[in-house]
Amino acid sequence: MADGFELSDFTPYLLNRAAEAESQRFSRVYRERYGMLRTEWRVLFHLGRYGEMSAREISDRASIHKTKVSRAVAALEGKRFLERRASEADRRVELLSLRPPGRAAFAELSEAAAEHERALEMRIGAARLAELRRLLRDLAG
Known part of the structure; x- marks a missing residue:
């Protein structure tokens, strides 16, 4: 056992706990309003934010298993x-896009976010949140 190692102070552990806590707080919104799971919200978000995409593009961009x-x-x-x-360029690829109910859900959930x-x-506090975002972007590389 490493001398002085504390899991509760291990940065990846703290990041994971913080991310999970914030994610759980927000998940109540999309779960209660639309019966969505986290991955559904993330797919909806990508289509609402970036427009028509393939499932592979969403998987790659969002780092979610296909x-x-x-x-x-x-x-x-x-x-x-x-x-x-079906994509006109490659019939093997399906392109996904939001329908009007999906766009409405995206708009409502974007405001909730x-x-x-x-x-x-x-x-x-605003300054601490700005610093947190900066640090998280630095860590994400």
């Missing part, structure tokens, strides 16, 4: 939030 993206896409399609169409950020700023 099987999880596939399940989220099926769930969002079941909710009538998105639609699929902004409110979540404002609440976080109230908890820790």
